[in-house]
Structure formats: C-alpha cells, structure tokens
Amino acid sequence: MATKQKRNVIVGQSGGPTAAINSSLAGVFRTAIDRGYNKVYGMIHGIQGLLEERYIDLSEHIQNGLDIELLKRTPSAYLGSCRYKLPEIFEDKALYEKLFAILDKLEIDCFIYIGGNDSMDTIKKLSDYGIVTGSHIRFVGCPKTIDNDLALTDHTPGYGSAAKYIGTSVKEVIRDAYCIEPKGGLVLIIEIMGRNAGWLTGAAALAAGEDCSGPDLIYLPELPFDVDTYVAKVRDLLTKKRIVITCVSEGIHTADGTFISELDSGAGYVDAFGHKQLTGTARYLCNLISSECGCKTRAIEFSTLQRAASHFASRVDILESFEVGGAAMKAADEGESGMMAVINRTSDDPYQSDAGIRDVHKIANDERVVPREWINEEGDYVTKEFISYLKPLIQGDVQPIMVDGIPRHLYKPGFEHML
C-alpha cells in the first residue's frame, strides 16, 4: 500500500458526547489531509448512519484554520453519534458484507472511530473481519469518554474538561449555599455522572482549596453506599456546621447492588399519570435527609451540562484530544489496524504526555474504575493521590470564540441534523 496512491478516510463518532470529541475529529481530519489522503468522509450518526450510507465530505465543513478552531470548541458530536453495538461476525455476516461493500465503494483506506468501550468493540470486530477477508482497510480507534473508564490509556479525552467544569461548578454552588444562615441547617446534594466509575464524582474534590472547604462527603460508585451510615454522618456534621455538602455519583448503590435512585420505587412513588417514577439519586437522598434530620435540603443535578460545557474546557484536554485524533490517523496511515490511540503520561510534575497506540483487543469492554486506594478508608472522599492524578488534566483554558456575547460553534448550512 505504501507506494500506492492514497485514497480516502472515513471517521465516525459514537456514544455519549463530550466537550472534546470534536477536537479529536479535527485532529483526524487535519492529519489525514497533511498525510495526503484525498477525501475525509464523516459518518452521520456513526456506524448506524453508515449502514444507511449517510455520510458527508468533511472538506466541505472544515474549510480553513478558523473552522478547525471552531470545531475544537464545539461541544457534542459534530457528526452526530449513535449507540449501536455490532453483532458478532458469526451472528450476522451479511451486515459486515454490507458495511465493507459501502467502504469499498467509497474507496476507504482508513476507518477511524472515536468513542468509548462499545466503539472499541466495533473497531475490534471490523479489524477482525478485515483480517479474515483480506481487506486492506485499516481500523483504528480514538478514545473518548467523560467517564475516564477506558483501560490502557492514562486517561480519556473529554475527562479533563468535564472534571474542570465539575470542580468549578461545585465550588460556585458551595459558595452560593454558604451565603445564607438557614435555621436547622442546609444539606446540599450534588449528583454527578458516572454510573460505574467515580472519576467524575471524585473531581468534585477540586473545589477544595485555600479559598473553599469543598464538599464534606464524596461518594463514588466503586464502593457500596450505606444509607444509615450516611444519615448518621450528616446528622453529626449538622451539629458542627450549618451547611453540609455531599457529592454523589448517579450510580451509587447499596451492598446488594440496588441503585439508590431505585429505592424510591418500592414506596409507591407514582406520578400524576399513574406511572412509577424513578427520582434522581440526589433528590431521593434530599427527601431522606429532610425527613430524618428536619433540615432544609437542595438537590442539584449537573445533567448534560457537565459533558457539554465547552465554554470552560481544559486546554490540556482539548489539545490532547486533538493530538490523539492525529495519532489514530497516523497509526492507520502507517498500516496499523485493530489498534486504539492512547495517552501515555510520561511525567507527573511537570506533567508531560505523549500519544501511543495499543492493541484494541486488550481494551474493548474492559471498564477501568477508581482504585480502592484512591478512596479514603471511610469511603466518603478521594485521596491526595486521586487529586494528583487529576490536577494536570484540568490545566489551562481554551477561550471560546465569542460572537455577540455567546460562544460560536462550527455549523455549516445544510447540516440541519445537528441543529
């Protein structure tokens, strides 16, 4: 292949969006152009869209350096995303045949997929199928997830920006809560994303510093959550301070695996339409605390704000995301397949990293959680080691490109599926 004329590249985005996934897309695009590929196609809504032959020519969307900068600052998945798990090859060979026929028609040499665990599973299956059928197409994955739960990479693109937003927002709402003196106390409970891994919830500890005492309690989903112990701790804290701040993962659960948010349903929590409703984890705990301790409570869910807040992204994250997109494209160009680009931390302090590649067969479907020793013995806070790991990833700012007081995102007329 090396001596042949380079043909085309196709890139897709998959899974939950982040503030950094488009920076990786920009990295793939620029590296593909720099390395002499003809066209760079973008799958609309990932592999699901590709199966319906929905794609665009990215050169029509990224026309100059300013477009690259706008794309780096555009949250969500520019190409649209999907949640689609490929069947095993033996289960539906026809689907693979259809997919490869589409790729051949588009004269694809390199297939880059930006996403999390499911996306790496896609890369693994496609590269396996390619090997079996003697395809020349190279399949390389580019990691992405705010959850930071992918194996073999030091951290995932998207995590740093979400963590920075969470640390800052927790600090701001703590300051907000402390300005009043509620009679009987106030318990503020903040619910943070990450159902199985506590990397994001732990980032709430970033709020603590010389000018803020930070959260009082932080609960990660890695350890079972004991409701009675929690109530006792809050009751005790309320005798010492008038405001108690708790940060919880949406995925905290009891020792038997029941999500806290599911505890409500047993009690007949039925809405006006006669449907059982799951309340949020924070809201459930607020109801509980207000009932048990008789104090005021306030539940805050950061919801999709935490993964979409590109207006306050981490510079380290956005630049690494760009770099790792480029590394995935470079690996595919150099003949690698069935691989995922990763970030290696080469120095802690001063922080340095570089991009590498690892075999996707060792990554797919393997969920990395916060190590037990990075959670304190009581199970209600993260340790200094956790913070030392995280701090370098939130450094520096990426100024939004402001137009008339609001951040500008990349958008090209005719691309209505994203508006």
Next chain:
Amino acid sequence: MATKQKRNVIVGQSGGPTAAINSSLAGVFRTAIDRGYNKVYGMIHGIQGLLEERYIDLSEHIQNGLDIELLKRTPSAYLGSCRYKLPEIFEDKALYEKLFAILDKLEIDCFIYIGGNDSMDTIKKLSDYGIVTGSHIRFVGCPKTIDNDLALTDHTPGYGSAAKYIGTSVKEVIRDAYCIEPKGGLVLIIEIMGRNAGWLTGAAALAAGEDCSGPDLIYLPELPFDVDTYVAKVRDLLTKKRIVITCVSEGIHTADGTFISELDSGAGYVDAFGHKQLTGTARYLCNLISSECGCKTRAIEFSTLQRAASHFASRVDILESFEVGGAAMKAADEGESGMMAVINRTSDDPYQSDAGIRDVHKIANDERVVPREWINEEGDYVTKEFISYLKPLIQGDVQPIMVDGIPRHLYKPGFEHML
C-alpha cells in the same frame, strides 16, 4: 456635615446571591476609601447580622488591588446574605432604636445596602426613621438581582451574567441533545429561575443564532400556561423534527394561578417517606409529555448554577455592578438618603450606560415584569425587541483568575462563615 471629618461607612448584602453582587461591594469599598472615609464595615449576613452586632472591618479583607479583582470575580454574597424584612416603624420602634444605636456606636455616616426589592424596602424604612429622628446617617440602596425585576433602573446588576450563562448553557445542551437520533423523538425541557418575571427564561433565546436553532418554545411566567395547548404543540412539532427543546420559567402557572409544579400534588405524588413532594416544573412536564406523546424526555434544572457561575460572567455586568456600587457610595457621600443607585441606558447601539440615583420610595416593592409586547402573540417565545434589549448586557468576558486549573475566589483566613 461636608466640613466635618468623615467617619465610617457600613455596607451589607441581602437576598438571593448573584455572580455580580460582590463587584458592587468592591465598588462601594473603593469609592468609600477614595472619598476619605475612615473605616468601611461589612455587615455579616445583612441587617439580621447587624442586629446581633456581627460585622467586619472590610480593610482587613480587601488589602490591595488584586483583592478587588478577586472580589469582583467571587460569586455569592461575600459578606453573607439574609432574607429579613424590617417591620414597619410603628410596629417595633425598639428595633429601630437598637439598630440606630449600633450605627451610632460604629460612628456610621453612610449605610449602603445591596439587594433587591426587600432591601430597598429596608433603605426606605431606615431613611424614613432617620428623617423622623433627625439622624445624620445617609441610607442608599444598590440594586442587585438576577431576576431583573426592579423598577426604575434599565436593568439590574447580576442579570447580564446570569443571562449570558443561561444562553450559553442552553446552546450547549441543545447541541448535546441533537447528537443522537432517538426513536420516537426526544423532548428536552429546561427549567430556569424567575418565579414572577421571565427576564431570565427569555434569555434562553440567546442560544439561537447562525449556528444553533435555539429553543422551540419559551414560556414566561407573565402569561398563563395552558397545559393542553402545550402538549398539542409538542405533538405537532414531533411530526416535523426529532428533538423538541422547551425552556420554562419555574413560575409558569395555569390561568387560575396554580403553579405547574403544584399540579402533581393533587395526584398523590408521595415519596418513600410518605410526604407529598412537589416535583419540579420541568420534571412534571416531562412526565406529562412522555405519557401523552410516548417519546423520550429529559428535564434539566439550572438550579443555583445560573446565579453562581462567575466563571462565565458578563464584562458589561461586572463593570456596571462595580460602577453602581460606587454610585451608591458617591450619592451617600454627597448627602443623598432614601435613594437607590440605578443604571440608565443612554444609547442602544452602540450600547452606553451611566449610573444615576432615584428615590427609593418609588422603587420599593414594585416588581417589573417583561412587557406583553416583548412576548410573541402565541405566548411561546420572546420577540426581537427583548433580544435587542438583552444583547448589550451579556457582552465581554471577565477572565477568572485561575489557580491550578480552578477559579480563585476572595477568602481571608478567619472568615469561616463563608467556607
């Protein structure tokens, strides 16, 4: 007084906090020092704290120019806030006597109170009592509220920053929502503060522009909300597009005055502890839409994030807040009492403003809402005139002072009531 030695100033903060109220505090402090006052005291938790003789010497907290800049960028009320309405003078004369005795002991010449309607009521009563008793103390108010509902001022300090955050966050979560293709559609409902006035909810329209279609429907509390009409509109929109974005004020209500969030209680919405719970407005509407239209829904509450997000404040807002704090102090120094500093808009485009003062008797307890003609005929969006009014107030950035990846706020050791 003019020839006498200037003595001391006392300043307090009251009501709901904002991202800009501390910039006004900084403006009061610097102007008081510039004009030769001896000490500037700060009431801890407003007039409620003052009645318990809780105050600080602000010079110990604001020691240099950097402290001023940090204070301008610190959200919430630096001095602590309260919600305390003074009784009428004839109802509790002893309380007024006590308060004035404290002020005399502290050798106060000027009393500045930064807050909303209730705070201006405080200024009115204190200045009335001062006139009746021949006190030399000048009482001047400084406006503050994200709700923008104070009369006689073009807008209120704090509104611009909250509006900028809301417009930007709505744009980001819209982009986030559009990246998927949900079967049967997705209805995203965002709940925004402002129980009686729709100034903040209308700011959601800032999301719309060349790169974002913005919300589909915006409902302000100024008009009655008809649930059936809303469901019909959403059902119709879902036939045309796969994602429908609605922004609602927390205070929308039916024609008979029932808050939408109260509709649930009639249906026996009882939590696990046997208590009737008010669900949020957005959550109620999500349950309704999911029940009626069979589509996915997502409720987002911006909660206190919208009033605390100093990491993305408006430069116009922070500078005007500083200026209006200074104007209140200047007015008091020049002998005015029973007045409130205001912002006058002197030019629309290019935007220009200056600070003035108005009689607080004409302001107190008068709530300004969005004029009917700035809401469209259908009652489900704001007009261009609304946007033209708002746009100048969100311009420009105030870069946070970043320390180790997180915005630094002003804090002095020993000031634990704010940590």
